[in-house]
Amino acid sequence: MATAAQSVSIVGMIAGLIGVMALVAVNALFLIWMERKVAAHMQLRPGPMEVGWHGALQTIADALKLLGKELITPRDVDRPVYLAAPIVIFLPVLVSFLVIPFSQNLIIRDMHVGVLLILSFAALTVLAILMAGWASNNKYAVFGAIRSVAQNVAYEIPLLITLMSIILMVGSFRLTDIVAAQNRVWFILVQPVAFILYIICATAETNRAPFDLPEAESELVAGFHTEYSGMRFALFFLAEYTNMFIVAALATIFFLGGWRGPFLPGVVWFLLKVYAIIFLIMWFRWTFPRVRFDQLITLSWKILIPLSLANLIITAFVLKLV
Amino acid sequence: MLERGLEEKYYILNLGPQHPSTHGVLRVELQMEGEFIVKADPDIGYGHRGHEHMAENRTYLQFLPNLGRVDYLHALAYNQCYCMAVEKLLELKVPERAEFIRVITCELNRIASHLLWIGAYLLDLGAFTPFLYCFDDRENILDLLDRVTGSRLTYCYYRFGGVPRDVDDDFLAGCKAFARRLRSRYRDYENLVNKNVIFLERTKGIGIITPEQCVKYGLTGPMLRGSGIPYDIRKCEPYSVYPLFDFEIPVGSTGDVYDRYMVRYREMEQSLRIIEQAVDRIPAGPIMAEKVPKRIKPAPGEVYVAVEAARGEFGIYLVSQGETAPYRLKLRVPSFGNLSILPEIAVDTLVADLVAILGSIDVVVPEIDR
Numbered sequence: 001m002a003t004a005a006q007s008v009s010i011v012g013m014i015a016g017l018i019g020v021m022a023l024v025a026v027n028a029l030f031l032i033w034m035e036r037k038v039a040a041h042m043q044l045r046p047g048p049m050e051v052g053w054h055g056a057l058q059t060i061a062d063a064l065k066l067l068g069k070e071l072i073t074p075r076d077v078d079r080p081v082y083l084a085a086p087i088v089i090f091l092p093v094l095v096s097f098l099v100i101p102f103s104q105n106l107i108i109r110d111m112h113v114g115v116l117l118i119l120s121f122a123a124l125t126v127l128a129i130l131m132a133g134w135a136s137n138n139k140y141a142v143f144g145a146i147r148s149v150a151q152n153v154a155y156e157i158p159l160l161i162t163l164m165s166i167i168l169m170v171g172s173f174r175l176t177d178i179v180a181a182q183n184r185v186w187f188i189l190v191q192p193v194a195f196i197l198y199i200i201c202a203t204a205e206t207n208r209a210p211f212d213l214p215e216a217e218s219e220l221v222a223g224f225h226t227e228y229s230g231m232r233f234a235l236f237f238l239a240e241y242t243n244m245f246i247v248a249a250l251a252t253i254f255f256l257g258g259w260r261g262p263f264l265p266g267v268v269w270f271l272l273k274v275y276a277i278i279f280l281i282m283w284f285r286w287t288f289p290r291v292r293f294d295q296l297i298t299l300s301w302k303i304l305i306p307l308s309l310a311n312l313i314i315t316a317f318v319l320k321l322v
Numbered sequence: 323m324l325e326r327g328l329e330e331k332y333y334i335l336n337l338g339p340q341h342p343s344t345h346g347v348l349r350v351e352l353q354m355e356g357e358f359i360v361k362a363d364p365d366i367g368y369g370h371r372g373h374e375h376m377a378e379n380r381t382y383l384q385f386l387p388n389l390g391r392v393d394y395l396h397a398l399a400y401n402q403c404y405c406m407a408v409e410k411l412l413e414l415k416v417p418e419r420a421e422f423i424r425v426i427t428c429e430l431n432r433i434a435s436h437l438l439w440i441g442a443y444l445l446d447l448g449a450f451t452p453f454l455y456c457f458d459d460r461e462n463i464l465d466l467l468d469r470v471t472g473s474r475l476t477y478c479y480y481r482f483g484g485v486p487r488d489v490d491d492d493f494l495a496g497c498k499a500f501a502r503r504l505r506s507r508y509r510d511y512e513n514l515v516n517k518n519v520i521f522l523e524r525t526k527g528i529g530i531i532t533p534e535q536c537v538k539y540g541l542t543g544p545m546l547r548g549s550g551i552p553y554d555i556r557k558c559e560p561y562s563v564y565p566l567f568d569f570e571i572p573v574g575s576t577g578d579v580y581d582r583y584m585v586r587y588r589e590m591e592q593s594l595r596i597i598e599q600a601v602d603r604i605p606a607g608p609i610m611a612e613k614v615p616k617r618i619k620p621a622p623g624e625v626y627v628a629v630e631a632a633r634g635e636f637g638i639y640l641v642s643q644g645e646t647a648p649y650r651l652k653l654r655v656p657s658f659g660n661l662s663i664l665p666e667i668a669v670d671t672l673v674a675d676l677v678a679i680l681g682s683i684d685v686v687v688p689e690i691d692r
Binding site: 039042043044045139143209210212220221285286287288289290291292293294295 | 333335341357444447448449450451453454455458514515518520521523524672673674675
């Protein structure tokens with residue numbers, strides 16, 4: 001009996017993993033196309049139009065091209081680390097999907113520490129970036145890596161504190177509980193400051209403009225992935241877009257009521273909200289210039305962290321009083 | 323990695339010659355301590371083509387197309403300067419209509435150059451979208467100039483004694499339409515860029531140049547005016563028909579990167595004013611001087627002629643010994659002088675600031691290398 005239940009759950013897990021892989025791939029393909037289209041329309045141009053309907057298959061063609069590219073390994077790189085970095089950056093991304101509730105029942109593992117799992121694995125991304133930058137034997141890459149570490153450390157703190165104020169209200173780390181707690185009102189209305197703080201931190205966490213300093217093109221050429229080509233580069237790219245999906249999914253779960261919404265099925269609502277958040281993040285990128293590195297760190301330590309702490313304390317007070 | 327006189331705690335970072343923000347083949351050797359720059363040393367000459375020597379080996383007219391390739395962004399000012407120099411040697415009088423056409427096209431070209439600079443500069447600062455906005459506007463100028471000059475970038479339109487092709491009413495109406503269009507876009511630029519908090523943070527107080535430093539390094543153009551010195555050759559030593567027009571010289575106050583940006587931004591409006599006045603008042607008449615010799619063979623002598631190009635004072639020193647080719651031609655290019663201040667103002671800045679400063683100098687590297 002126990003073995004049967006176990007084998008069922010193993011089958012479920014495998015099915016889930018395959019589903020996650022498919023989702024990651026399709027999501028990245030869609031997001032890259034979406035980014036190009038969003039950018040294009042903000043810049044008064046049509047964007048990709050040739051391959052498929054409005055260029056919908058353009059990313060697939062690009063991915064195929066990247067697959068066919070030669071994998072260049074420059075001289076004097078730290079080979080094992082250099083080769084491992086693209087894989088290391090991709091693994092935590094996959095793990096995070098295990099606990100994301102796409103709808104009431106569509107969740108691979110409903111862990112009671114879901115939030116912690118996602119955030120702790122997200123922190124691994126920094127390690128991969130550091131590995132890539134350090135192993136590349138390129139000064140620009142090291143710059144990118146160092147910036148990335150400083151930036152991620154600086155922005156993980158306000159991110160966590162901000163999420164803590166929600167967790168304090170719900171009293172659970174379980175993502176489904178957090179969604180369930182929003183059955184009357186979305187937390188974006190209860191905690192608007194937290195939402196704004198979260199979006200800023202999330203943009204910085206995913207290294208997106210205006211906080212894209214680890215790969216600031218005009219300063220560091222391509223930052224930590226300067227020396228990567230072909231599919232290795234594509235893996236970094238894939239990880240970046242999947243990370244965007246994850247932070248947007250967290251925003252949806254914490255602030256926008258997760259899968260909740262009238263008429264349409266839960267999954268549809270969930271994805272709609274996620275892509276709305278992603279659109280917001282893209283909008284930032286195509287509107288703002290890049291901040292300077294010291295300004296970025298100052299923003300986090302002097303403004304965001306005190307603000308998020310104040311928000312947490314006020315939340316605690318209010319909860320105690322009510 | 324250690325080089326002469328380099329202490330161990332510093333390291334060298336090569337910015338360029340292939341780097342997204344050096345705008346051409348410029349290499350800046352940086353001595354760095356962490357992300358701070360201890361010393362910046364521009365290394366030029368990667369694109370040296372020997373324009374000055376070429377001039378000595380071909381006829382006066384054959385050298386004209388080269389000018390469009392010295393500074394490819396404000397080619398018409400360079401055309402104009404060279405034509406003025408040769409005309410001065412030949413003692414030719416250019417008809418007024420031709421002068422008006424020169425002013426209109428040259429100012430259009432200046433706006434195109436500034437638009438491209440604004441776009442590329444914001445690209446350096448990490449903002450992608452304004453680049454496309456600027457190029458969209460610049461496209462209109464290129465279309466207009468394409469119709470009269472026949473080319474879109476490396477113009478070779480003026481001739482000794484005038485211009486070879488007259489402008490029509492459509493072109494003049496197009497200039498007016500363009501002025502209306504660009505003015506309608508100011509609001510976009512101001513909301514998207516000039517009032518943007520991040521943009522202000524990145525540009526205010528960065529790369530400050532004092533008026534004394536400007537004079538010391540021979541800076542010209544927007545670099546000089548950004549520091550508050552209202553020196554513009556169109557006003558100070560007027561040439562062509564510029565004295566007929568009413569326009570101002572925008573100047574900055576603190577001499578930082580932001581001031582240089584604003585000087586260029588506001589210069590576009592002044593150029594529009596010149597164009598509109600010129601279009602309204604353009605006289606009828608010939609476009610070529612009478613009695614232009616078939617073989618250009620000026621009497622022995624030497625001239626120096628300077629014009630206000632988009633980047634600053636562009637001057638030509640021309641020596642004739644009565645041959646069909648110049649004896650010596652010296653190009654005084656603004657970017658060379660402007661870049662020379664980089665080592666002084668780049669010290670103790672971050673890499674990101676260096677990119678902002680280098681961008682604000684508005685170098686055109688082929689012009690430096692010549």
